[in-house]
Amino acid sequence: KTVKEVYFNNPMWPGETHSLKVENVLFKEKSLYQEVLVFESTSYGKVLVLDGIVQLTEKDECAYQEMISHLPLCSIESPKNVLVVGGGDGGVLREIARHSSVERIDICEIDQMVIDVSKKFFPQLAIGFEDPRVHLHVGDAVEFLRHTSQGKYDAIIVDSSDPVGPAQELVEKPFFETIARALRPGGVLCNMAESMWLHTHLIQDMISICRETFKGSVHYAWANVPTYPSGVIGFLLCSTEGPPVDFKHPINPIEKLEGAIEYKRQLKFYNSEMHRAAFSLPSFVKRERLYD
Numbered sequence: 027k028t029v030k031e032v033y034f035n036n037p038m039w040p041g042e043t044h045s046l047k048v049e050n051v052l053f054k055e056k057s058l059y060q061e062v063l064v065f066e067s068t069s070y071g072k073v074l075v076l077d078g079i080v081q082l083t084e085k086d087e088c089a090y091q092e093m094i095s096h097l098p099l100c101s102i103e104s105p106k107n108v109l110v111v112g113g114g115d116g117g118v119l120r121e122i123a124r125h126s127s128v129e130r131i132d133i134c135e136i137d138q139m140v141i142d143v144s145k146k147f148f149p150q151l152a153i154g155f156e157d158p159r160v161h162l163h164v165g166d167a168v169e170f171l172r173h174t175s176q177g178k179y180d181a182i183i184v185d186s187s188d189p190v191g192p193a194q195e196l197v198e199k200p201f202f203e204t205i206a207r208a209l210r211p212g213g214v215l216c217n218m219a220e221s222m223w224l225h226t227h228l229i230q231d232m233i234s235i236c237r238e239t240f241k242g243s244v245h246y247a248w249a250n251v252p253t254y255p256s257g258v259i260g261f262l263l264c265s266t267e268g269p270p271v272d273f274k275h276p277i278n279p280i281e282k283l284e285g286a287i288e289y290k291r292q293l294k295f296y297n298s299e300m301h302r303a304a305f306s307l308p309s310f311v312k313r314e315r316l317y318d
């Protein structure tokens with residue numbers, strides 16, 4: 027049988043092509059916001075693609091979901107109220123649920139199709155929606171945060187797609203200002219922050235905006251995700267003015283929580299050593315001139 031390949035060309039990585047062999051296409055439709063594709067790959071399990079960009083694969087989603095969730099939550103004493111922006115696949119919800127101190131998890135995902143597709147094809151991620159602490163809001167996070175009371179959240183996790191298309195406004199200053207307002211003093215934000223190899227200008231702009239908007243600390247961390255072009259993805263960790271947050275040394279180590287894990291599923295990627303290591307940066311990034 028003719029086995030197809032899918033070629034990932036995108037302005038997010040000009041002049042570069044990534045490809046995965048398609049064993050079979052499981053879903054392909056246009057939602058109100060983007061094209062949603064699910065296919066069975068040869069060696070990464072099922073793959074979720076939005077507008078031609080790989081969002082997750084069954085094999086390596088653990089790296090992204092665990093890091094984006096535990097880098098912020100393990101940096102504060104006892105997270106109670108958490109907001110997820112995006113994250114409609116449910117993977118971040120699954121990870122937040124490991125924290126027994128958490129009492130409420132709000133999630134604002136704009137695209138219902140992403141949620142439905144995840145529940146159908148990625149049950150090991152969509153399990154996150156089953157936690158009774160989860161409250162789902164389908165809609166625009168900019169609108170949602172505009173109506174959120176001041177200082178409501180201990181942590182906000184922005185698990186967005188790339189700032190081309192529906193997520194464009196999630197990297198603009200007004201949005202970060204609504205996030206800062208929705209966080210309590212000493213509250214933390216973790217934002218998906220692209221690739222240090224590919225998006226130096228975008229990262230620099232995000233860091234500048236966050237330095238102005240968050241009066242606590244702002245740090246860049248990263249993780250290796252093989253199916254993301256350039257093999258790495260970054261995270262921007264910010265804290266609001268108030269009790270200082272030391273992102274580089276988790277005061278709420280996940281190992282303390284190990285026993286509290288609801289699911290039999292063990293952590294596959296994150297641990298306190300990986301947490302500390304994530305903030306170790308190449309010299310060209312440390313210099314903060316990510317391009318020169």
Ligand SMILES: NCCCCCc1nc2ccccc2[nH]1
Nearest residue numbers: 038081185186187188221254255
């Ligand atoms: N919402 C899940 C993660 C989304 C990140 C997707 C992604 N990963 C990338 C790697 C290199 C260039 C652009 C990228 N965009």
